[in-house]
Amino acid sequence: AEVKKIAVIAGDGIGPEVVGEAIKVIKKIEELYEHRFEFEHGLFGGVAIDEKGTPLPQETLDMCQKADAVLLGAVGGPKWDNNSKELRPETGLLGIRKALGLFSNIRPATVFDCLKDASTLKPEVLEGTDLIVVRELTGGIYFGEKFRREGEHGQEAVDTCVYNVQEVERIVRQAFDIAMTRGKRLASVDKANVLETSRLWREVVNRIAPEYPEVELEHVLVDNCAMQLLRRPSSFDVIVTENMFGDILSDEAAMLTGSIGMLSSASLGEGSFGLYEPVHGSAPDIAGQGISNPIATILSVALMFRLTFGYHEAAQAIEDAVKEVLDAGHRTGDIAVDKSTAIGTEAMGDLIVGAI
Amino acid sequence: AEVKKIAVIAGDGIGPEVVGEAIKVIKKIEELYEHRFEFEHGLFGGVAIDEKGTPLPQETLDMCQKADAVLLGAVGGPKWDNNSKELRPETGLLGIRKALGLFSNIRPATVFDCLKDASTLKPEVLEGTDLIVVRELTGGIYFGEKFRREGEHGQEAVDTCVYNVQEVERIVRQAFDIAMTRGKRLASVDKANVLETSRLWREVVNRIAPEYPEVELEHVLVDNCAMQLLRRPSSFDVIVTENMFGDILSDEAAMLTGSIGMLSSASLGEGSFGLYEPVHGSAPDIAGQGISNPIATILSVALMFRLTFGYHEAAQAIEDAVKEVLDAGHRTGDIAVDKSTAIGTEAMGDLIVGAI
Ligand SMILES: CC(C)[C@H](C(=O)O)[C@@H](O)C(=O)O
């Protein structure tokens, strides 16, 4: 079988722990299926700042560019928060997205039945919630020109939000494509009553929509979307939006599921290449204690198998194993109702490996 | 007594109905207190587009500038949604904010006990939630240069987000002042890990903070804030943020209270002048049926009395009357559990007037 190259970036905080369990899962898949993998490890984020003086060393980028997919743990922590911009982990994150052309961030916000109670929303409101936020990831105000200048009223700061037709087209097409594989409903979120970039966005969406006659399209203003996610989360299927709005709305959507420790994400470019990571952060407060929840990272592997490799059977096996272990009542501390029965990171990983 | 001039802008949809009830309340206050008011009415929004060919006629602006305060119903509706930019109601809204120098939008997100069940959040999560969002209203990406241009990859759209030190200072000072009158906790929301305007924002906040040693300050990233509002709404007291983030977060905060039909807002400039309006919109679907809820507009009058006129006793009388009527079980359709017992706009207004 063809050997797939996975670039592994464990990162900071709990990153190495959760990635370790995800790799165990991949190795188990190798035992059971014809799929073959090769791992290469690279420094990234805070640990790269400490060891290499930059959050995104060139050799890490090279490694990713030669790989078929990237598995990322998490980056960041208070240790680097007050560094200058070039020496901050998130600068590495923005850099790797841009350098690898990962223009699309896919975040499923799924409610896990066993975690329904963990949501702050009423169970009946959450019922049936299963949505995906498709966020544009390499444009907009994140990457536009930014600077300071002297103005009439003292110093001023400027950020520039830019989108071109092509950038909008590719992410919107992808969102329509995803909607076709799911509930065939797409909500395009913008602020077209105020922003020029949003008006361009909406024009492009409306121009592409006729290519997908089966998809029911709605335009939702970003402020209204922040409300509707709370009021009727289950009415959304796929949400597509620009970078900054997507940052905010995908976090809101993730939190309302109550399952944030379980959510995976994919960042995709042209072709099948992708970077996969848990939605949760590096959780420096619990790092090194072996109590973190590896499920989001393990489910990110399942997402990688589906979206980059097309290994649907293996992906399903992983997802089923996670479900089986949860249904049997096993919980890490973050999702345990009775904390005294909580199991550790490794124990959870082993149980899932055993269930595959 | 000194006569206070109130400029009344009924606007579109249910605007005229709810404003009508609010004026009844003001007239009742005149009967019971020494306070004297003079009303002038002006066209604004959709109705002004229809009658004057512009959403913000000069005479309406003049009227507002000569008044002590403005009472606004609501503007907008599908009829004008596809108009060109200059002929859209929201262009009038942005125009009036800028022309009147209303740099601060204050939105209390209060949970009404009788409406707790209307929230999609669990009651125990909502318990004790009482926060105010202070949103910068005349700067940022709303008012920066916007244009189209030809780029390398076809047409592109540009929005510019600009903040100067003075703009940030005045809104931040106001937020600290408000925090001092309340729970003495301030959350400043930005995206300092990405935006230059946010880094300027944070610098200014940190520079001003020592002037308010009693206020406990936290910096919260906007994506995290969207999550924390869901996870721990009651932990917030005052939230201060820039225009675009404030648009999104104030709507999210309003919705989580479940009381959106009851929430008032104030837009303030230098001095005591202010524009007061309900948080809800023009609700064109129910306009003209006499079933809309006038409470948010009536409570906006109470807010006007407090913030612009310093008529605290009269404000309290209005707020108490609203509470009394709700406690007695009276409900308009939007907040009635049993819709068949719902009363109309006028009946609700009369009951509140009667209870003052
Ligand atoms: C760390 C930060 C730059 C990043 C973003 O805003 O994109 C993060 O919030 C995310 O969503 O991945």
Ligand SMILES: CC(C)[C@H](C(=O)O)[C@@H](O)C(=O)O
């Ligand atoms: C109508 C629109 C321009 C406006 C805004 O974004 O400010 C509205 O959403 C608001 O919050 O008052």
